[in-house]
Amino acid sequence: MIRKYTISIFTENFFGLLNRVTIIFTRRRINIESLTVSESEIKGVHRYTLVIKSEEERVKKLVKQIEKLVDVLKAFYYINEETVFQEIALYKVSTHALKEGRNFERLIREHHARMLTVESEFVVIEKTGHKEETQELLRELQPFGVLEFARSGRVAVSKPMKKLSSYLKEMEEEQLVSA
Amino acid sequence: METLTKTVGAELKMTQTMTGAEAVIQSLLAEDVDTVFGYPGGAIMPIYDALFDYQHFINHVLVRHEQGATHAAQGFARVSGKVGVCFATSGPGATNLITGLADAMIDSNPLVCITGQVASHLLGTDAFQETDVLGVSMAVTKWNCQVTKAEDIPGAIAKAFYIARSGRPGPVLIDITKDAQFGQLEFNYEPCGIIRSYVPKQKLDIEKAREAAELINNAKKPFLLVGQGVILSQAEQVVLNLVEKADIPFAWTLMGLSAMPTDHELNMGMLGMHGNYAPNIKTNECDVLIAVGMRFDDRVTGDVSKYARQAKVIHIEIDPAEIDKIIPADVPLLADAKEAVSILSELVLPNKHADWVDSFREMAAIEEEKIITKDLFPQKEGMTMGEVVRNVSQKLDGDGVLVTDVGQHQMAASRYFQFKRTRSNVTSGGLGTMGFALPAALGAKLGCPERDVVAVIGDGGFQMTLQELATIYQTKAAVKILVLNNNFLGMVRQWQQLFFDKRYSFTEMVNPDFVKVSEAYGIPALKVEGRENLDEGLKTMLETEGPFLLEVMVEKEDNVFPMVPTGASVSDIRLE
Numbered sequence: 001m002i003r004k005y006t007i008s009i010f011t012e013n014f015f016g017l018l019n020r021v022t023i024i025f026t027r028r029r030i031n032i033e034s035l036t037v038s039e040s041e042i043k044g045v046h047r048y049t050l051v052i053k054s055e056e057e058r059v060k061k062l063v064k065q066i067e068k069l070v071d072v073l074k075a076f077y078y079i080n081e082e083t084v085f086q087e088i089a090l091y092k093v094s095t096h097a098l099k100e101g102r103n104f105e106r107l108i109r110e111h112h113a114r115m116l117t118v119e120s121e122f123v124v125i126e127k128t129g130h131k132e133e134t135q136e137l138l139r140e141l142q143p144f145g146v147l148e149f150a151r152s153g154r155v156a157v158s159k160p161m162k163k164l165s166s167y168l169k170e171m172e173e174e175q176l177v178s179a
Numbered sequence: 180m181e182t183l184t185k186t187v188g189a190e191l192k193m194t195q196t197m198t199g200a201e202a203v204i205q206s207l208l209a210e211d212v213d214t215v216f217g218y219p220g221g222a223i224m225p226i227y228d229a230l231f232d233y234q235h236f237i238n239h240v241l242v243r244h245e246q247g248a249t250h251a252a253q254g255f256a257r258v259s260g261k262v263g264v265c266f267a268t269s270g271p272g273a274t275n276l277i278t279g280l281a282d283a284m285i286d287s288n289p290l291v292c293i294t295g296q297v298a299s300h301l302l303g304t305d306a307f308q309e310t311d312v313l314g315v316s317m318a319v320t321k322w323n324c325q326v327t328k329a330e331d332i333p334g335a336i337a338k339a340f341y342i343a344r345s346g347r348p349g350p351v352l353i354d355i356t357k358d359a360q361f362g363q364l365e366f367n368y369e370p371c372g373i374i375r376s377y378v379p380k381q382k383l384d385i386e387k388a389r390e391a392a393e394l395i396n397n398a399k400k401p402f403l404l405v406g407q408g409v410i411l412s413q414a415e416q417v418v419l420n421l422v423e424k425a426d427i428p429f430a431w432t433l434m435g436l437s438a439m440p441t442d443h444e445l446n447m448g449m450l451g452m453h454g455n456y457a458p459n460i461k462t463n464e465c466d467v468l469i470a471v472g473m474r475f476d477d478r479v480t481g482d483v484s485k486y487a488r489q490a491k492v493i494h495i496e497i498d499p500a501e502i503d504k505i506i507p508a509d510v511p512l513l514a515d516a517k518e519a520v521s522i523l524s525e526l527v528l529p530n531k532h533a534d535w536v537d538s539f540r541e542m543a544a545i546e547e548e549k550i551i552t553k554d555l556f557p558q559k560e561g562m563t564m565g566e567v568v569r570n571v572s573q574k575l576d577g578d579g580v581l582v583t584d585v586g587q588h589q590m591a592a593s594r595y596f597q598f599k600r601t602r603s604n605v606t607s608g609g610l611g612t613m614g615f616a617l618p619a620a621l622g623a624k625l626g627c628p629e630r631d632v633v634a635v636i637g638d639g640g641f642q643m644t645l646q647e648l649a650t651i652y653q654t655k656a657a658v659k660i661l662v663l664n665n666n667f668l669g670m671v672r673q674w675q676q677l678f679f680d681k682r683y684s685f686t687e688m689v690n691p692d693f694v695k696v697s698e699a700y701g702i703p704a705l706k707v708e709g710r711e712n713l714d715e716g717l718k719t720m721l722e723t724e725g726p727f728l729l730e731v732m733v734e735k736e737d738n739v740f741p742m743v744p745t746g747a748s749v750s751d752i753r754l755e
Contacts, residue, residue, distance in 0.1 A: 061500070064500040171375070171376075
């Protein structure tokens with residue numbers, strides 16, 4: 001069954017590593033729907049969050065190939081239900097929209113969005129949520145004239161309670177075996 | 180002479196100030212490197228300049244093309260078990276390494292390639308001979324890195340050697356900018372033994388080993404597959420212990436060749452597309468399939484949906500990504516092959532499977548009659564590749580190293596060369612790189628100078644890297660070059676005959692006079708055109724001191740059989 005998978009990859013913070021990771025997808029013709037990279041809860045360990053559409057059998061093999069990379073600490077894959085995830089969207093709208101008064105402000109309130117900045121010519125609205133939600137706000141803002149729209153990749157944390165640090169501890173033990 | 184005053188290894192003071200270029204050489208010496216294959220150029224000149232002072236410690240082999248350096252380093256690594264080392268300059272020097280890196284990657288050969296790079300301030304400016312070598316080599320290396328500071332050189336090299344040789348071995352590339360080579364550092368070499376993100380070997384799950392032993396103990400028709408992992412982990416003897424104790428017939432993959440003696444009574448020959456009849460058929464009859472250090476390449480499995488479906492599969496493998504990649508394992512044993520098989524052979528009970536083993540021999544008799552006899556004792560006028568290979572094998576008495584290129588001769592040689600010693604087969608298995616054999620044979624000879632090394636090469640592949648004849652001449656390496664000439668790209672022609680209505684599209688070759696070519700390079704040569712001269716020709720080749728080229732004209736349109744056609748099941752193997 002083809003569905004969305006979130007892949008979390010924990011890596012060293014080396015330049016070029018992103019390329020090493022993405023060519024694994026390229027070789028298998030898997031399109032990356034979204035990608036974010038940031039430092040994890042452990043200093044020096046970076047976390048990649050990727051979203052792809054694929055089948056579990058393929059994802060499982062893909063994740064093994066990623067974990068095989070020397071500078072990758074661990075890699076996991078999850079279906080949506082196994083994670084808590086969000087995306088952030090920014091909407092740049094002409095200041096004229098404010099003249100619509102209550103309609104515009106209600107829209108923002110109803111969507112749990114917020115006004116990030118108001119400039120003389122434009123306002124920037126920020127909303128976090130799942131793609132469907134940020135997309136819905138985009139659709140509703142269109143009549144006011146959306147000048148720019150940008151949505152981030154997914155950030156996700158997993159529901160299983162095992163900590164990254166305990167995985168790293170296990171790896172250390174395995175390394176002692178092979179040393 | 181200044182060259183002799185250089186100090187190395189233990190004699191070196193704890194730390195010493197030197198250039199990055201000299202640190203490269205000192206680091207290699209700290210890793211016990213005594214042979215480097217390379218080619219100089221602008222961006223690697225400081226390293227070559229440093230090397231000039233260490234010629235008595237490191238034998239640098241000046242190849243004639245960087246691809247030759249990689250294959251030579253592969254041949255060296257395969258026979259010696261050491262890491263093969265290459266030097267190349269930036270840009271074209273580095274890109275010429277790519278084929279060899281890809282070959283080493285897919286065949287798990289430990290290589291460390293050091294490339295020069297333009298000075299760091301020129302990176303990304305399209306400077307002369309600047310290529311994004313990290314980017315270009317990423318897909319074909321186990322690991323790579325770029326060094327722009329002299330002080331980072333020893334650490335990078337230490338890491339490179341550790342990664343190249345540990346776990347599932349593979350090629351590694353270090354790109355060193357020219358300013359890093361010129362820079363100064365306080366040299367202090369610490370070998371690398373741990374990288375926190377890298378687990379080269381898993382701890383064997385003893386419960387899984389018990390499960391595997393249980394399967395083997397209850398098996399009526401067990402069958403064991405020997406891959407290169409057996410050689411890489413030095414598991415040859417423990418595998419023999421296991422198969423002898425439990426009476427398990429075994430077969431080897433192309434890369435597993437020579438791990439055991441050819442004439443071992445349980446050795447049923449080679450698996451795969453042009454392998455032997457019995458092991459292919461029996462793959463689909465066994466009840467327990469024990470795969471050791473192999474990765475179920477499509478040339479071994481044929482149609483995977485019809486591969487060993489009836490069998491319980493025990494997969495012993497060091498690389499977690501190989502488990503369930505192609506053939507699902509009922510019992511995966513994620514471990515070093517030697518460790519896993521040692522434990523297994525203790526856990527299994529002595530057993531006998533006389534009828535099962537005999538059933539292989541019945542199949543072997545069919546192959547003997549329909550194919551082998553015709554290959555080895557042909558009644559026709561033209562010589563077969565099989566008879567040439569078997570003849571040279573007999574003259575070497577199983578003690579020589581066989582190096583093969585890619586194509587029909589490779590399959591004939593793999594089928595008919597007889598081995599007695601491990602690490603005696605060097606070939607391009609996974610990538611199928613034509614042009615591999617000549618440089619690989621040079622590297623193999625330097626990796627085991629005391630052994631006879633025979634490169635069996637087709638007329639097509641020979642011309643892809645024949646510039647390395649100059650390297651062989653210059654090093655005086657006693658490589659025996661056996662060119663089996665059918666004036667065709669034989670394997671492609673065979674496929675055209677069988678699957679493309681004999682439309683021989685661009686496979687016939689009008690070749691130069693190979694004897695003259697060889698002689699022009701200063702290597703004595705001889706051409707054998709008839710069977711009556713074959714024996715004498717081979718004798719001359721082997722008995723002449725130093726390198727020698729023997730060209731043997733073989734039947735123009737011979738085919739290699741048996742054959743599992745692409746996409747067919749292994750049990751649909753064709754005898755004609």
